[in-house]
Amino acid sequence: MMKKFLAVLHARNMEFLRDRSALTWNLAMPFFLVIGLAFTFSGSPRDIYKIGVVGGLDTLARVAPALQATRHLQFIHYDNLDLAIGKVSHQQLDMLVDVSSPPRYWVNTTSPNGYLLERIIWGVEGQRFARQPVEGAEIRYVDWFLPGILGMNMMFSCLFGVGYVMVRYRKNGFLKRLKATPLGALNFLLAQLASRLLLIMGITITVYAGCNLFIDFNMQGSYWDLLLIATLGAVCMISIGLLIAARTASEEFAGGILNSVTWPMMLLSGAWFSLEGTHRWVQQLAQLFPLTHLIDASRAIMNEGATLYQVMPHVLVMAGMSALFLAMGAYIFKWE
Amino acid sequence: MPPIISATGLVKNYPGVIAVDNINLAIPQGVCFGLLGPNGAGKTTTIEMLEGILLPTSGSVLYKGEPLDARYREEVGIQFQHTALQEFLTVRETLELFERLYQHTFPIAELIALCALDDILHRDTRKLSGGQRQRLLLALAMINDPELIFLDEPTTGLDPQARRNFWELVTLVKSRNKTIVLTTHYMEEAYALCDEIAIMDKGRIVSQGTPEQLLADHFGDVVLQIPKDDAGSKIFESGLSIAHAADFLEIKTSRLDYTLRQLMDCGANLDRLRIRAWTLDDLFINVTGKSLRP
Numbered sequence: 001m002m003k004k005f006l007a008v009l010h011a012r013n014m015e016f017l018r019d020r021s022a023l024t025w026n027l028a029m030p031f032f033l034v035i036g037l038a039f040t041f042s043g044s045p046r047d048i049y050k051i052g053v054v055g056g057l058d059t060l061a062r063v064a065p066a067l068q069a070t071r072h073l074q075f076i077h078y079d080n081l082d083l084a085i086g087k088v089s090h091q092q093l094d095m096l097v098d099v100s101s102p103p104r105y106w107v108n109t110t111s112p113n114g115y116l117l118e119r120i121i122w123g124v125e126g127q128r129f130a131r132q133p134v135e136g137a138e139i140r141y142v143d144w145f146l147p148g149i150l151g152m153n154m155m156f157s158c159l160f161g162v163g164y165v166m167v168r169y170r171k172n173g174f175l176k177r178l179k180a181t182p183l184g185a186l187n188f189l190l191a192q193l194a195s196r197l198l199l200i201m202g203i204t205i206t207v208y209a210g211c212n213l214f215i216d217f218n219m220q221g222s223y224w225d226l227l228l229i230a231t232l233g234a235v236c237m238i239s240i241g242l243l244i245a246a247r248t249a250s251e252e253f254a255g256g257i258l259n260s261v262t263w264p265m266m267l268l269s270g271a272w273f274s275l276e277g278t279h280r281w282v283q284q285l286a287q288l289f290p291l292t293h294l295i296d297a298s299r300a301i302m303n304e305g306a307t308l309y310q311v312m313p314h315v316l317v318m319a320g321m322s323a324l325f326l327a328m329g330a331y332i333f334k335w336e
Numbered sequence: 337m338p339p340i341i342s343a344t345g346l347v348k349n350y351p352g353v354i355a356v357d358n359i360n361l362a363i364p365q366g367v368c369f370g371l372l373g374p375n376g377a378g379k380t381t382t383i384e385m386l387e388g389i390l391l392p393t394s395g396s397v398l399y400k401g402e403p404l405d406a407r408y409r410e411e412v413g414i415q416f417q418h419t420a421l422q423e424f425l426t427v428r429e430t431l432e433l434f435e436r437l438y439q440h441t442f443p444i445a446e447l448i449a450l451c452a453l454d455d456i457l458h459r460d461t462r463k464l465s466g467g468q469r470q471r472l473l474l475a476l477a478m479i480n481d482p483e484l485i486f487l488d489e490p491t492t493g494l495d496p497q498a499r500r501n502f503w504e505l506v507t508l509v510k511s512r513n514k515t516i517v518l519t520t521h522y523m524e525e526a527y528a529l530c531d532e533i534a535i536m537d538k539g540r541i542v543s544q545g546t547p548e549q550l551l552a553d554h555f556g557d558v559v560l561q562i563p564k565d566d567a568g569s570k571i572f573e574s575g576l577s578i579a580h581a582a583d584f585l586e587i588k589t590s591r592l593d594y595t596l597r598q599l600m601d602c603g604a605n606l607d608r609l610r611i612r613a614w615t616l617d618d619l620f621i622n623v624t625g626k627s628l629r630p
Contacts, residue, residue, distance in 0.1 A: 007436035011422045011429070018424035172420035177476075179389060180414040181437040182406065336389075 004183050008191035012165075016199055026157060026203050031210055048074050049117055050092075050276075052084040055099035063099045066124040073117075076276050088114075089136030090303060092144070092274070095121070097129065106132040139303045143218040146211065147298035148271035150204055154230070155237050155265060155291050157200050162192060162241030163258050170249045170336065179335035186330045193238050193326070200234050201227075220305030226298060229311065232318040233294030239325035240290070246333045265291040293317050338401065340365040340484055340515045341386060346395035348381050348539075355381040357539040358395070363532075365483070368506070368516040370530035372523070372620065378539040379519040380417055380488055386517060387414050387486050399484070410439060413477035415470075417488040417519075421461045427472055428457045431479065438480035451475040451505060467498030474505060478514075485509065487518045491525060503528050523616035533616070537624040547616060554622050555614040557590035560599075562610075568603035586612070 017023060053060050053075050060075065061068045068075065076093070078084040087093040088106045094113040096106040105121060107114040121129060169175045178188060205227075211217065219226075244257050268275065268282060269291035275283050286292045297314035300306035308315065339362035348356040356378045363369045371379045384390040386397055388404040399408050421430055431448070435441050448454055451471045456464060464472060470490055477485055487506070491499040499522070506529055510516060520526055526533050527547050534544040543550055561584045571585070572578065576598055579586045589595040599606060 003436050007433050011425060011433045014429065015422055015424045169420075173416060173418050174420040174422065176389065177414075177416060177419045177421070178437075180387065180409070180412075180416070181434065182409040182439075183437050 001184075001187060005187050005191050005194075008183065008188055009195050012192060012195035013198065016195070026161075026199075027206065029153065031207060035211075035214055048072055049094045049113055050074050050076060051117065052076050052078045052087060052093045052096040053099065054078050054081050054084060054096065059099045060097070063103060064097070064125050064129075067097075067121055070120060070124060073120075085134060086304065088134050091136070091138035097121075102130060103128055104130040104132050106134050108138075109133045109135055111138065139218060142215055143303055144274075144299065146215075146217050147302055148269075148295050150208065150230075151233065151269070151291055151295045151298060152266060152271045153207070154200055154204055154234050154294070155262060157203070158196060158234055158237035159241040159244070159258050159262055161200070162196050162238050163245040163254050164251065166192070166242065166245035167248060167251050167254045170245075170334075171251065175335045185333045185335070189242055189326070189330055189333065193235065193242065196238050196241075197231070197234050200238075201231060204230060204234075218303050220303060221301035221307070225306075225308045225311070226301050228308065229294060229297045229301065229315070229318075232315060232322065233290060233298075236290040236294075236318045236322040236325065239322050239329060243325045243329035243332075246329045249336075265289045268292070270295050287317075290318055290321050338365075339363050339398075341397065341399050341517070343382075343386060343397045344395055346382065346385055346397070347393045348378075348385060348390065349393045354539055356385065356392075359539075359541055361386075361534065361541075363515060363517060365515050366513050367531040368510050368518060368529050370526040370533040371517070371519040371536060372521065372526050372533055372616070373519075373536035374521060374624075377536040379536055381539075382536065383486055383488050383517060383519050387412065389414075410480060411482055411484065413480060413482035413485040415473045415477040415485070415487045415490055417492065419473065421472075423462060425461055426458050427453055427461060427464070430461055430472065431475060434476050434479045440480060442478055442481040444479075447475050447478060450508060451478075465498070466494050467501060470494065470498070470502055471505060474502075474509070478509065482514070484515045484517070487516060489519050489521070491520070491522065499525070523620065527616055535620060535623055543619070543623045550619055551614050551616070554619055557588055558592060559612045559614070560587040560589065560592075560595065560609060561585070561612050562587070562599070562604060562606070563608050566605040566608055568599075568605070570602040571599070571604060574598045574602050 049072060051073055057068075057075055057077050067073070078096075081098065084093065084096045085106055088096045088108050091108055091111050091113070094107075094111060095117045098104045098106075105118075107118050118131075166175075240261065241258075244261065245254055248254050248257075264285075266272070268286045269289045270286065271291065275286055293314040297306075297311040300311050342362040344360055346356055346359040346361075347354070359378075359382055361369075371382060373379045381390065385392045385395075388397070388408055397404055399412075422433065425433065431444055431453075435444060448457065451474055453468075453471060453475060456468050456472075459468075461469070461472065474487070474490065477487070490506075491502050494502065503525065506516065506518075510529070516529075518526070518529060530547065532544070532546055533550070534541045535550075536542065543554075545553070561581070564583055564585055567585050576595060577588045579588070587595060587599075596606070599609075
């Protein structure tokens, strides 16, 4: 079984590596995107200040109506005080207010936005709120954005790279030719998964290292933990690609399904913008996407130094999804 | 000799279409068996059921007296009518890929020599000519040193030279005591390669036997060909069975002496008279009422 697996794996790797145009595009696109966005967004001013609220937005309107009525402030509700304080520490929130009695606010002493908001709260609400200073380095947009862009590149490569290749194999009769051999479906699928995984991890590591040369971004946690998360995320999304391409021989149909999966993930997995402040159902929907777990866990490791134990919920979700999608793909797989 | 592969009551239905209708076959070991028929006759559907690629609606296929199982995949070789290979691989790499999928294999060096692949070993498979590609596909079908080889229209689309080269190759393979099941709509191919043929039409076998036996069974008469210019004006009043064919008239007869006398009586010049042998094309038209070529 291993001999057959390695034979198919090797052949697929050769096919990809010799397809220069596809390889070049896979390597170049994320570089251009990261560098371009780093130049574009690093240090750019924001016209809306984000204030976390613990104790309820209704209570805020009653306790601090003047603050609540001030324009250009966005209020985001939090249940977890420690989580919200962590975000002030990383300057993902400009300020945090707790409107339960007695009212308090947290501000990062190194944040210019925090400084300005502190002047505003004193101006509109006086000194009623007790000051809780917080320290911590800012997470720049590029620090926040890099895990998202790497995850998104992995998603496209995993889904389209596997999905379209399988459909092409089925359409041109290569799968039928393999069906005439003793090669089993699961063996074939695992070889496709392993091939794409090796390639995408190689590319992702190369892009990560390349970006590290140009951009000074955050890496607080363990590289091994990050590698494990990235591997799990890739396996999960390759499994989705295999599932989507398990039966169809129509590139149009497969393309439609792949787009209907990738677009919601791209928009709602927090790759481009934070989902904080969006409707709760949007945030719950995002939890169904493996890309959300990949990006959230990667950001936690890179920007907050989270350990594997701390991101274990994401690990378990991605592992469970991978097993489910791969099993379903193998079950419904058709050579023709 | 017991059959290496047999089919009983083989039926394949698609919605609104009976593609294969109750086919029974028993193919002895070591023969080249030809399935002939025009496009849409059910040849490919039949051969794919024999290959185990397609499940029959009803009926059974036995390999060496046993139902098809995992061993079958190890022991048969298949060359499909339409197929593709892994892209960006050379001929050698493609052979090595398929070699690793089997437990028992044909020595690659010997296979390369047999199929005349030496000169193209390092060529990308996408850049092969039609004949080279068919030779590679035959090599892949033989890579597990199978006892039974299926060739589904292997020379369709090849030029006459490449087709004849391929026939030589198949003859070499036959000489190694391999059983070959071949589908084709080229009569001369069937005549050159096959020990036994079955003619299919509308999903059924309409005639089966050795080519010589079938021709003898169906044609007790001969065809005389005479140039139109030599036939004389009275020939059409002679009562002979006459058909037009290009520049010739063809006269079908079972009474050669009588017909020759009639021709002389009509003033025909017999210097260029020829007797044409019946072919499988004639046989096909005779049993199905239609031309074999699309």
